[in-house]
Amino acid sequence: MNPRKTVELATPALIIDVDALEKNLSLMAERHPGSKLRPHTKAHKCTEIARLQLSHSHTNFTCATPREIIGMAAAGVGSDFLLANEVLDVDRLSALAKVSENARVTIAIDSLETINAAVRAGLRDVLIDVNVGLPRCGIAPELAGQLADTARKAGMTVRGVMGYEGHLMMVSSDEKRQQRVAESMLSLKRAAQDVGGEIISAGGTGTWNMHDETGINELQAGSYALMDTHYAQLKIPFMQACFVLGTVISRSKDWLVIDVGLKSLSTDHGNPSVDDYDVLFCSDEHTTLVRKKDSGLSPANIGDKLFVKPSHLDPTMAMHSEAWITRGEKIIDCWQIDLRGW
Amino acid sequence: MNPRKTVELATPALIIDVDALEKNLSLMAERHPGSKLRPHTKAHKCTEIARLQLSHSHTNFTCATPREIIGMAAAGVGSDFLLANEVLDVDRLSALAKVSENARVTIAIDSLETINAAVRAGLRDVLIDVNVGLPRCGIAPELAGQLADTARKAGMTVRGVMGYEGHLMMVSSDEKRQQRVAESMLSLKRAAQDVGGEIISAGGTGTWNMHDETGINELQAGSYALMDTHYAQLKIPFMQACFVLGTVISRSKDWLVIDVGLKSLSTDHGNPSVDDYDVLFCSDEHTTLVRKKDSGLSPANIGDKLFVKPSHLDPTMAMHSEAWITRGEKIIDCWQIDLRGW
Numbered sequence: 001m002n003p004r005k006t007v008e009l010a011t012p013a014l015i016i017d018v019d020a021l022e023k024n025l026s027l028m029a030e031r032h033p034g035s036k037l038r039p040h041t042k043a044h045k046c047t048e049i050a051r052l053q054l055s056h057s058h059t060n061f062t063c064a065t066p067r068e069i070i071g072m073a074a075a076g077v078g079s080d081f082l083l084a085n086e087v088l089d090v091d092r093l094s095a096l097a098k099v100s101e102n103a104r105v106t107i108a109i110d111s112l113e114t115i116n117a118a119v120r121a122g123l124r125d126v127l128i129d130v131n132v133g134l135p136r137c138g139i140a141p142e143l144a145g146q147l148a149d150t151a152r153k154a155g156m157t158v159r160g161v162m163g164y165e166g167h168l169m170m171v172s173s174d175e176k177r178q179q180r181v182a183e184s185m186l187s188l189k190r191a192a193q194d195v196g197g198e199i200i201s202a203g204g205t206g207t208w209n210m211h212d213e214t215g216i217n218e219l220q221a222g223s224y225a226l227m228d229t230h231y232a233q234l235k236i237p238f239m240q241a242c243f244v245l246g247t248v249i250s251r252s253k254d255w256l257v258i259d260v261g262l263k264s265l266s267t268d269h270g271n272p273s274v275d276d277y278d279v280l281f282c283s284d285e286h287t288t289l290v291r292k293k294d295s296g297l298s299p300a301n302i303g304d305k306l307f308v309k310p311s312h313l314d315p316t317m318a319m320h321s322e323a324w325i326t327r328g329e330k331i332i333d334c335w336q337i338d339l340r341g342w
Numbered sequence: 343m344n345p346r347k348t349v350e351l352a353t354p355a356l357i358i359d360v361d362a363l364e365k366n367l368s369l370m371a372e373r374h375p376g377s378k379l380r381p382h383t384k385a386h387k388c389t390e391i392a393r394l395q396l397s398h399s400h401t402n403f404t405c406a407t408p409r410e411i412i413g414m415a416a417a418g419v420g421s422d423f424l425l426a427n428e429v430l431d432v433d434r435l436s437a438l439a440k441v442s443e444n445a446r447v448t449i450a451i452d453s454l455e456t457i458n459a460a461v462r463a464g465l466r467d468v469l470i471d472v473n474v475g476l477p478r479c480g481i482a483p484e485l486a487g488q489l490a491d492t493a494r495k496a497g498m499t500v501r502g503v504m505g506y507e508g509h510l511m512m513v514s515s516d517e518k519r520q521q522r523v524a525e526s527m528l529s530l531k532r533a534a535q536d537v538g539g540e541i542i543s544a545g546g547t548g549t550w551n552m553h554d555e556t557g558i559n560e561l562q563a564g565s566y567a568l569m570d571t572h573y574a575q576l577k578i579p580f581m582q583a584c585f586v587l588g589t590v591i592s593r594s595k596d597w598l599v600i601d602v603g604l605k606s607l608s609t610d611h612g613n614p615s616v617d618d619y620d621v622l623f624c625s626d627e628h629t630t631l632v633r634k635k636d637s638g639l640s641p642a643n644i645g646d647k648l649f650v651k652p653s654h655l656d657p658t659m660a661m662h663s664e665a666w667i668t669r670g671e672k673i674i675d676c677w678q679i680d681l682r683g684w
Contacts, residue, residue, distance in 0.1 A: 004589055010431055010433065010434065010684065011431070012684065013430075042626060042627070060523065064626065064627050079527070080473065084486070085591070085593065085627060086591040086592050087601075088591055088644065088645045089352055089353070089589070091352065094354065110523055110592055111593065112641075113593065114591075114592075114644070117645075133592065135594075135596070135597055135623075135630050136592070136599055136625065136628055136630055137591065137592040137593075137599050137624055138592070142594075166625070168377055186343070190539070208388055212600065216551075221558075235510075247430055247431070249427070249428040249429065249430055249456075249479065250428050250452055250453065250478070250479040250480070250603045252452065252477075252481075252482065253482075254477070255477055257428075257478055257479050259427075259429075260654070261609050262608060262654070262657040263656070263657050263660045266604060266608075266610075267524070267610045268604050268609045268624070270609070280479075282610070283508070284406065284656045284657060285406050285407070285427060286478055286479070288477050301455075302430065302453055302455040303430045303455055305439060309532040312604070314604070314605070315604040315605050316628060318605045319660070319661065321683070331474055341663065342352065342353075342354060
């Protein structure tokens with residue numbers, strides 16, 4: 001029997017509020033239409049959501065793994081894919097080279113080794129990944145031009161640069177964040193001049209409205225589509241569209257226990273949230289909730305369903321094989337999280 | 343081409359050192375042979391590991407989800423399964439009732455609602471789940487006898503009690519932990535007297551050697567088989583047998599980046615560990631490492647493989663669909679993590 005309402009779902013279950021998702025996609029597409037946005041598939045790992053992003057005018061996608069690009073291409077969603085990540089695995093890169101016969105595939109490189117791996121795999125299109133302050137991948141800005149020259153000598157087409165200012169996403173004041181993004185992007189722009197090519201790709205959900213004058217020409221946001229409570233702290237106008245549904249399985253005088261835990265959501269950005277409750281702690285299969293003192297509601301009963309808002313979307317999505325698509329209490333579809341794995 | 347050595351593996355990859363696993367299983371089976379141990383499958387979610395536990399004389403298993411019991415029974419591993427968790431979902435419980443035609447299936451109950459769900463599903467064998475101090479599931483000890491009476495009136499066989507002293511696993515001094523476990527188990531023993539039945543089930547890896555005089559007659563440990571860095575803090579004699587293999591994908595003057603992140607290991611118990619490196623931070627697909635100052639080694643090169651020790655085993659296992667089984671550098675098998683999901 002297929003569940004028709006959320007109350008009928010076996011739990012834990014990943015839920016997507018399709019109206020909230022649509023609103024988020026519309027709002028972003030209005031600000032960054034078409035190729036101005038290169039939606040990041042790593043946030044949702046779901047070709048059905050990517051298909052909606054395509055219907056909102058975005059044909060170019062950012063991916064974090066070869067698997068994501070291969071799955072997107074197989075689903076026929078998107079025509080220009082950027083692997084915004086360094087990959088040394090020649091077998092996986094060779095699989096991408098196959099995809100590049102039918103869609104444009106560009107990969108990020110930040111070292112001689114990544115150039116060599118791409119050459120061996122038969123990949124041609126690259127972006128120079130530039131470190132803009134986050135201690136992670138990317139070459140130092142002053143070395144970017146030289147790496148581009150090396151890539152061109154190896155026969156590659158250098159389409160431009162990318163840089164991810166991830167260290168600035170949660171700077172809490174809008175003004176300070178704006179200022180630091182501008183500074184960070186200065187180094188990307190300078191690198192872009194040295195590198196050449198037409199693409200300057202950067203940004204994320206937390207800096208979605210801070211790039212009007214930074215010189216970048218595509219934004220790599222992903223979390224905006226479904227959101228999480230971490231990004232919600234920034235008071236950006238995207239709505240929570242993703243939940244993990246749980247059942248109250250135990251109740252004592254002082255707390256409730258639901259069957260949502262560390263295997264169905266990620267707590268690396270802090271505990272999840274449940275309306276009217278404080279989260280005491282999460283364990284593998286459970287979350288213990290204490291009713292907020294100012295909550296007017298009576299506590300939920302054993303067997304009741306509660307909606308849990310994850311603090312970090314991306315790793316939470318990757319824990320589920322499917323998402324139930326809802327409008328109000330009705331379930332209108334079930335989508336596979338089909339881009340998981342590597 | 344099947345990989346024959348760890349250096350040939352595509353990453354991130356879950357690795358199990360089979361000799362370390364065997365040592366852990368032997369050590370535990372020596373202390374708690376046969377039915378004295380009811381290994382918890384939630385820690386590994388892998389029937390191949392459970393099969394090894396069976397070969398170490400344990401025929402009774404603890405499970406956290408109906409899926410785990412159904413999968414174990416389908417694999418023919420084990421003959422007596424305890425669902426040490428409250429489940430209200432009658433469809434899933436009915437699936438367990440089917441399993442109980444060929445194997446003994448006992449479920450934990452802690453409320454009238456859980457009794458009713460079990461009755462509707464046609465399940466007969468139960469344990470009374472008693473709260474022994476961890477704010478999670480389990481009925482208050484003083485109410486356990488009454489709940490057992492209610493269950494018997496509903497036609498159930500009450501096999502005894504269980505209680506999980508999870509709040510004591512990480513009490514850092516052995517002496518204090520021992521003392522608090524003894525106190526906590528006093529309430530379980532009293533509840534057991536009120537409840538009747540033969541089983542008194544409790545304990546975990548952190549208290550594996552503290553139950554000689556607590557009166558419990560089966561230990562529910564799981565993590566001991568593969569271990570994690572969190573439990574390793576206790577200096578218990580089980581070895582790290584589980585790793586996530588990563589590839590160095592980027593290197594700067596000050597740090598390395600590997601392709602192991604929040605989607606391939608859980609950080610809820612803190613950052614993972616890598617020999618000779620400090621972990622700067624983990625993000626979705628990456629971990630940034632800084633070489634320890636006192637490390638004599640030269641830093642790894644781009645393309646090198648590094649072994650990462652997870653801080654929390656259970657949710658990490660649940661992120662992977664397979665584990666590569668190694669002896670030294672050789673890969674000797676690949677096991678499915680086949681008990682994932684719910």
